[in-house]
Amino acid sequence: MEIEKYQIAAHNQQQGNEQKHRFGFAASEHPQIENIIDQLIKFQIGIPSWALGTGGTRFGRFSGGGEPRSLEEKIEDIGLLHQLNQCSGAVSLHIPWDTTQDYEAIKKLAKHHGLRFDAMNSNTFQDQPNQAYSYKFGSLQHTNKAVRKQAIEHNIEVIRQGVALGSEALTVWLADGSCFPGQLNFRKAFQNTLESLEEIYAALPAQWKIFVEYKAFEPNFYSTTVGDWGQSLLYANKLGPKAYTLVDLGHHLPNANIEQIVSLLLMEGKLGGFHFNDSKYGDDDLTAGSMKPYQLFLIFNELVEGMDAKGIDHATGLGWMIDASHNVKDPLEDLLQSVEAIMLAYAQALLVDRKALVIAQQENDVARCQEVLQQAFRTDVRAIVQEARIRSGGAAKPIQLYRELKVRENLIAERGMKTIAIGL
Numbered sequence: 001m002e003i004e005k006y007q008i009a010a011h012n013q014q015q016g017n018e019q020k021h022r023f024g025f026a027a028s029e030h031p032q033i034e035n036i037i038d039q040l041i042k043f044q045i046g047i048p049s050w051a052l053g054t055g056g057t058r059f060g061r062f063s064g065g066g067e068p069r070s071l072e073e074k075i076e077d078i079g080l081l082h083q084l085n086q087c088s089g090a091v092s093l094h095i096p097w098d099t100t101q102d103y104e105a106i107k108k109l110a111k112h113h114g115l116r117f118d119a120m121n122s123n124t125f126q127d128q129p130n131q132a133y134s135y136k137f138g139s140l141q142h143t144n145k146a147v148r149k150q151a152i153e154h155n156i157e158v159i160r161q162g163v164a165l166g167s168e169a170l171t172v173w174l175a176d177g178s179c180f181p182g183q184l185n186f187r188k189a190f191q192n193t194l195e196s197l198e199e200i201y202a203a204l205p206a207q208w209k210i211f212v213e214y215k216a217f218e219p220n221f222y223s224t225t226v227g228d229w230g231q232s233l234l235y236a237n238k239l240g241p242k243a244y245t246l247v248d249l250g251h252h253l254p255n256a257n258i259e260q261i262v263s264l265l266l267m268e269g270k271l272g273g274f275h276f277n278d279s280k281y282g283d284d285d286l287t288a289g290s291m292k293p294y295q296l297f298l299i300f301n302e303l304v305e306g307m308d309a310k311g312i313d314h315a316t317g318l319g320w321m322i323d324a325s326h327n328v329k330d331p332l333e334d335l336l337q338s339v340e341a342i343m344l345a346y347a348q349a350l351l352v353d354r355k356a357l358v359i360a361q362q363e364n365d366v367a368r369c370q371e372v373l374q375q376a377f378r379t380d381v382r383a384i385v386q387e388a389r390i391r392s393g394g395a396a397k398p399i400q401l402y403r404e405l406k407v408r409e410n411l412i413a414e415r416g417m418k419t420i421a422i423g424l
């Protein structure tokens with residue numbers, strides 16, 4: 001299914017007066033609004049191929065209908081999101097789930113939907129059929145060199161597939177670690193992982209980056225070989241200039257100050273990319289901005305400040321991706337909500353009065369510092385984000401139009417009620 005341009009235009013016309021009124025007010029309040037709109041229009045968020053179907057937990061999975069059955073259908077789903085919001089213009093693939101034989105056809109299909117390929121993701125946390133060695137006790141860290149070699153070769157194969165599609169980054173997330181004290185030697189596990197990553201790094205093409213993602217716990221519950229940002233930064237620094245840390249918001253211990261982590265990684269030139277989601281307790285993979293919208297704003301506040309300090313282009317300097325799971329919502333509606341929350345936090349961060357904040361910080365005027373930040377956070381920027389979306393050809397209210405056009409019902413009619421997306 002594709003949404004026709006006239007359907008979006010008709011919807012926008014219906015919303016016209018209300019939007020004109022609300023945006024007019026926002027424009028009168030913020031003289032720099034056109035600059036903000038330009039930045040919002042350029043900002044694109046990558047959608048992971050594994051988030052288009054219903055997720056599940058270890059207790060079960062309750063499939064929805066009309067889930068994509070192939071890589072082609074996943075790209076079509078992201079195309080639908082991008083038609084509606086015009087800021088989901090990238091796809092992040094996961095190998096082997098998204099392996100294709102026909103790269104040209106996939107590239108053509110993505111181009112048709114206005115999508116590019118963001119970071120490729122390797123998978124050494126599951127055993128695949130006909131695989132020689134098991135990853136039960138780790139992959140790149142494994143005590144057996146043959147297992148490490150198999151995992152290295154898989155990552156190099158993912159790079160090869162990414163090159164064929166025009167991607168320029170590899171994300172490595174490892175489930176490696178230990179479940180019990182004494183199970184492994186921390187230094188040996190680190191060294192094995194580093195040596196394995198060095199071999200993968202050596203296979204990166206000139207323009208490519210490697211993102212080392214960290215995670216505090218799960219599936220291993222005692223130690224994780226890339227457990228936090230410090231460990232990821234150690235690997236990234238030892239590997240070289242193409243290696244960066246990737247921050248997944250759900251991969252920290254409770255109450256970690258993620259905005260401070262982000263700020264320091266940017267300072268070191270080692271922040272490569274982002275996986276957006278939200279959480280209440282652990283790696284809950286909930287809709288971005290659904291639990292802690294103020295934290296999301298504070299993270300964007302540091303991102304904008306840090307990128308500007310380094311002269312990094314907001315839209316292209318880092319990999320912006322969602323990594324979420326949808327257990328009880330329609331995955332496409334959930335993704336529309338996540339993208340919207342990210343755009344709102346970004347717009348609010350762009351509104352922060354930086355000069356006033358610098359002065360207040362310099363003068364140790366703590367109350368004023370808070371006032372400056374919260375002035376931006378408490379500004380209703382929905383009409384600004386909506387205006388950017390309308391100007392780029394998207395829908396004023398994406399979820400409302402999604403429902404009015406009965407997109408899910410159409411997908412069920414096309415694909416069936418009992419479909420299960422490939423992936424987790």
Ligand SMILES: [Mn+2]
Pocket residue numbers: 173213248275323
């Ligand atoms: Mn992630």
